[in-house]
Amino acid sequence: MSNPPLEIMIVPCSGIGKPYGTISRVTAYQVTEDDRPELTRLVPLALLVMGDEESVRIVAENPTITIDGCTQACATKNVQQSGGRVVRNFAVLEAFRRHRDLKPQGIAELNEDGEKLAVALAQEIVAEVDALATSGDGGKHA
């Protein structure tokens, strides 16, 4: 009997009021809806924090990639506190440092540079998703 297909949970920052949080969510949508919908599923951080049973269950049972907006790393910390297994975390602040030419702005709606940074970060996450899918072990040996 073959193993069920691997599904990777994507949990972005839920912060509001700063572009970092918005970029993390736009990135998550890019990965889960456009780039790798067959391999990933978006889990809202707010549901985990509220203790939503289904959200807690799926992050406990599947490998999870977190996208933190800032250095407080709320997404990563809350997944871990929920009993989830973070196989890789990405930080928007670090992505910003790798793309100093971009000047992201906007909170409700990102400017063009913000959108570009989200796409660039999404590409990094897609590469990680593909690596996990290829290895087939959900990052157990990462």
Added chain:
Amino acid sequence: MNDFLETTIDKFTFRVDPSCHYSTEGIWVRVENGRARLGLSDFLQQRSGDIAFIDVQPAGTILAPDEEFASIETVKANVMLASPVSGTVIQVNPALETRPEVINQEPFGDGWVCEVALSDWDVDRQCLLDANAYFDKMKQEATEAHQS
């Protein structure tokens, strides 16, 4: 360890190190043996946001008061930091090269920015605020920012 002066406004807590002098813009100065260590106050770093980049004038740079000794870039803003003292930069915090966020994490400790060999401290300090005066000014600014 210093007992910080501390105030909480809404969900934000701001601390002031009583061992430092301060410029009105929120640059702290800690003097020891003719050298001054400079850094950003807790209020200034929180108001500026997560620091992505910092550029600091290199060792050997001669500073006059109000001249730029560093600049920071956050996703919110680019902020020029004006020197509160005159002298020569003798060391830049090496930790900032790879971890500028240390300023946000420990603004009065490991997040110091640079050290300056002072040339006219007796004059410079007359233009600076002591910790209590800066604490009062900072509280007023923070309250006004919260209400706006």
